[in-house]
Amino acid sequence: MAKGLMVTYALWAVGGPLGLHHLYLGRDSHALLWIITFGGFGVGWAREFFRIPAYVSEANAESEGHRKRPRNAVLPSASPTRFAGQVCVGIYFGTVAFIGLNSLNFFYVIVLPLSVGVGVHLVSSIGSQTSDLQKTLTTCLITSPIFYGSSIAQLPISLAASVTATQHRSFKPAGPPGPLCHRLYRLSLALLAFSAPLGYCIFHNTTATLYFISDCVASILEMFWFLPWLKRLFEFFLLLPYRLFCVVTGGIGYSEEAWRKVLEILLNEYTERERLALKVLSLTEEATPEEITLRYRELVKIWHPDHNLHQPFEAQKMFIKIQDAYETLHRRRRPRHKTY
Numbered sequence: 001m002a003k004g005l006m007v008t009y010a011l012w013a014v015g016g017p018l019g020l021h022h023l024y025l026g027r028d029s030h031a032l033l034w035i036i037t038f039g040g041f042g043v044g045w046a047r048e049f050f051r052i053p054a055y056v057s058e059a060n061a062e063s064e065g066h067r068k069r070p071r072n073a074v075l076p077s078a079s080p081t082r083f084a085g086q087v088c089v090g091i092y093f094g095t096v097a098f099i100g101l102n103s104l105n106f107f108y109v110i111v112l113p114l115s116v117g118v119g120v121h122l123v124s125s126i127g128s129q130t131s132d133l134q135k136t137l138t139t140c141l142i143t144s145p146i147f148y149g150s151s152i153a154q155l156p157i158s159l160a161a162s163v164t165a166t167q168h169r170s171f172k173p174a175g176p177p178g179p180l181c182h183r184l185y186r187l188s189l190a191l192l193a194f195s196a197p198l199g200y201c202i203f204h205n206t207t208a209t210l211y212f213i214s215d216c217v218a219s220i221l222e223m224f225w226f227l228p229w230l231k232r233l234f235e236f237f238l239l240l241p242y243r244l245f246c247v248v249t250g251g252i253g254y255s256e257e258a259w260r261k262v263l264e265i266l267l268n269e270y271t272e273r274e275r276l277a278l279k280v281l282s283l284t285e286e287a288t289p290e291e292i293t294l295r296y297r298e299l300v301k302i303w304h305p306d307h308n309l310h311q312p313f314e315a316q317k318m319f320i321k322i323q324d325a326y327e328t329l330h331r332r333r334r335p336r337h338k339t340y
Contacts, residue, residue: 003059008052016045021052023187025059026177029125032190037089044085058128062174076129076169083162086123090158093119093194098154100197108148113140116154120161124169132168139164277325289330296326 017039019031039045
């Protein structure tokens, strides 16, 4: 049955952020992506107002079994928009996995790269295109150990996976999408797999989630110390919710400086990783850099494997934990570059 343009626009207007119009057109990958990202974080949904006629034409050509491929096109054309979407969704999937599953011992080795790879592949499979899932996941598994333990590991992994997916892009086989009940069943399973870790986090791990967000924001701002204008731009977007609140309410409310102070408190708050480091070194949050260094040296002498030949494995494990704790606290107390 041919798809109607007006019906598609109506579904786009009513349930566009939930992908209803894509489900109607048989674009299941696109529908799943819209459900998970709430319409491509709102930007993709608005952009589709101008692309819906092309989507309808493509869906009707699929249903009639004569989708036309561009003349002399061996591969689909590369799209900067698709590449940017792959990177963003890969980071998004990796962040959701970190929030819900970071307690797993093999998280950085298996869970994180697989989550990022699935997110990148989902975007690469939108429309008539697809990519090589196996090669994308392999790239993620190879890249992940390089950034083991980093709070922003999702970014380089997603970039590497997006490059691989773009290099191995291809056309999907032409054909109708299949029975609606089967499609809904597959979408439900995929949505459940995505939302389960996030649901666990919401109900059991809220505090750790806030610490992780704070750690990520602080890490990103610290990366931009040598580009003051870029740091100020990032801070502008962090302050944007307050400005939007003032516009909606029509009042000034609390001053912008108050919101900025809240942001500063968030960025300067101890992260969960730093709290664990203080616990390993048996220190309080008021410990000075000199006290941290002194305590580190004392514990290193006590737990050095050469001084614990009767329990080498326990000593080696504790020695590594002490070193990691010291590095974590040392990074926090590095001089920060500020611009006024």
